[in-house]
Amino acid sequence: MPHPLSAKRHQRFREAVFRRDHGLCTLCGLDCGRLQAVLDSDLYRYHYNEIRKILREHGLPAPARGYRVWQIDHVVPITRGGRTLLSNLRLLCLTCHKAVTKDLKKQLVTVPDKIRDLEINRAHGQS
Numbered sequence: 001m002p003h004p005l006s007a008k009r010h011q012r013f014r015e016a017v018f019r020r021d022h023g024l025c026t027l028c029g030l031d032c033g034r035l036q037a038v039l040d041s042d043l044y045r046y047h048y049n050e051i052r053k054i055l056r057e058h059g060l061p062a063p064a065r066g067y068r069v070w071q072i073d074h075v076v077p078i079t080r081g082g083r084t085l086l087s088n089l090r091l092l093c094l095t096c097h098k099a100v101t102k103d104l105k106k107q108l109v110t111v112p113d114k115i116r117d118l119e120i121n122r123a124h125g126q127s
């Protein structure tokens, strides 16, 4: 899906959400700002595999070098009419964002079933 925002506007939203949420994942509370600082340091360069292993063992995001440990998420997804407003955005660590996105996809898979149920109900004279 193409991103509806320009890169510059997107960046502004990212910064505003990060500030408002104090760099914390709004689901698990991970201090993404602190973790990012570690991953941006030389320590991560020299001990890349060891640090990634520790992060994974603790269920924490372990992105490749140069990538962020957090993303902004739409509370009400765009696919459900959610808008890109500060009030509908939240900071999530990569791990939580992945889980939320997976759940959403799982829910969307059931949409054809729900539509089919509507057809069946209509056939039986219910509305």
Ligand SMILES: [Zn+2]
Pocket (backbone or CB within 6 Å): 025, 026, 027, 028, 029, 030, 092, 093, 094, 095, 096, 097
């Ligand atoms: Zn999280």
